[in-house]
Amino acid sequence: MYHTHKEVELVARHTLSIIVDNEAGVLARVIGLFSGRGYNIEHLTVAPVDLEGHESRITVVTVGTPHAIEQIKAQLDRLVPVHRVGDLTESGPYVERELALVKVHCNNDQQRAALRIAEAFRAKTVDSSFDSYIFEVTGKTDKIKAFIKLMEDAGLVESVRTGVAALTRGSKAL
């Protein structure tokens, strides 16, 4: 009786920077917009960025069709406490980093492997006990994922990631 149709369009990953008033509920507004309108969030980071704590910067990594990305930016921009929305993926070269803490529980063989991998990834050891380590590693998402993957064989217990923080390259602000 009814026919439904599905759109097939290429999707792309975009890193968005959103400057907002640092007020109660603002994060809920931003992520509520994503869930309410059916957009994806792959990464989310948020913290106040000015010294007085009046403004926060939200970094969202989202995946969508070019049309959806345009809509996301326009919809974010019309939220009252949103000051500016930047699309780092579109606006030129940018630096993207995330940080992970990775806990391993290892026997003697694993221990050596874990330390060797950590060194190769320039991870710092931020906690160690008789049979465990916590490594701190920063880098692009792919590097973090690779590090965690390698640690699986070195006794990975658990890990936590901050999500992406990103800035455009060069002297200009968003």
Place this chain on the structure above:
Amino acid sequence: MSGKALSGAEIIINSLVDLGVEVIFGYPGGAVLPLYDALYDQDKIRHILVRHEQAAVHAAEGYARSTGKPGVVLVTSGPGATNAVTGLTDAMMDSIPVICLTGQVPSHLIGSDAFQEADTVGITRHCTKHNYLVRDVDMLSQIVHEAFYVATNGRPGPVVIDIPKDIQIFTSATSHSGMVKHKSYRPEAKGDTAAIREAVRLLSAAKKPIFYTGGGVINSGPAAAQLLREIVQLTGAPITSTLMGLGAYPASDKQFLGMLGMHGTYEANHAMHDCDVMICVGARFDDRVTGRLDAFSPNSKKIHIDIDRSSINKTVRVDVPIVGDVAHVLEDMLKIWKATILENGQQSYEDWWADIAVWRSRNCLKYSRSDDVIMPQYALERLQELTKDKDVYFTTEVGQHQMWAAQFLKFEDPNRWMTSGGLGTMGYGFPAAIGAQIAHPDALVIDVAGEASIQMNIQELGTAAQYDLPVKLFILNNEYMGMVRQWQELNHDGRYSHSYSDSLPDFVALAKAYGAHGIRVDKPADLDGAIKEMIAVKGLVIVDCRVEKLANCFPMVPSGAAHNEMILPDEEDRQEFEGGAALV
């Protein structure tokens, strides 16, 4: 600014007075008692006691849309706020400026599941343009002033201010006067000149242009409607309007093609489909307008004027987007247009108007007359004829009667027509009529209703009676949720699942129960008399107009069809459209 220390409740009342508020629609409760106490001994703001909080918001919407001023609502916490949610969502969808003050449990009880506690800012986050939870009485005055700025600037919408009971009692000496701008929210009213030039270039080169206008023209204010008339008449192009935009351009003018969309006219939809340049002014390519998207006006260049950037390219790709306020943009466009015409001369659209004449001759609103039974279309034709010289405001509920009203009532001016467009809220019309009547006490305010919709806020008979509001409820009673029944007939093989209006009240007796006047009419010959009586009676009137039960509203673009594939009244035994019905 600092002055004498006042309670939060007094600060709110003073702020509202300062902002020019004359009327509040509300309902008291525990968490707003201090505010109601402050209302008790003042005479600057009139409080209208509704019978349900949803109706308070619709009444505020009716007030706002008939005056151009924001409507104000006051309700209590918990159920007061949740009852208001439908009205807020309605105002959000139709871009109506409403400020809704909600009471909240005292600050220290928030989050404890206290009596009549609800997470109002959480619940209303998605159905308001913005909302506030007041945590500091020193911020109260600023928030109220800022809320008015946010509600009325840019694309208008509802704003909720949630005020814990303790904040209403605490005192502060901080107060503001005049509009307080939001610190970062600054919608741009003026459109990009280069884009406007490009729009004029396209328009002046067009062979088959059309203006497609919407509620944004009305929201932009009377100047926008005036400028629209000027530019449309100067260009000589045809114009069609959305449901929300009716009245922005006079219906009687020969360039007006009537409403477009699912129940729009044959000529409007065909002209939209075949045009070469479309200029969309304050409308948003709603699915009720476009029909199947991939078949929507396939060969036109599209210009889109909208104050909300997110409306641009949302569903339909446009060639020339102009973000700005309709009045500002049209003013610039008019100047550039005049200069262009001086240089290049005016196009005439003779061939285009000849095409339109053919579509018009199809007479798409035709219906079969009857001497025995009142056809709903006939009832609206007579209502139009007998009210056309009056100072009249129309509201509607939602369904067939609403579409017939849009087709058969003729609006010459903006702000005279109030209907729930985006959300499609049954129960909107009666409280909206109350709001319009409060704003225009001497005007004739008529709610064109269906017997099903009217029952969704029928309790407001109490409100209308209490304030002696001479609202006229003109109920087209076909004993069905007519639009549901029509879709069941067209899409579900006539399986009328739960769409019959059983156990209807005796509307005439109901009117009497509230001290109002009731009229029942079921013969075409008696219709004029009934309408005249309705107008003549000084007071609340219910007309139970018994109409043909199984009439369908045509033309109709079936769901899933292109916007030029309409079912016309004389083609009811149509074939199925390719692909069957869509889900919208």
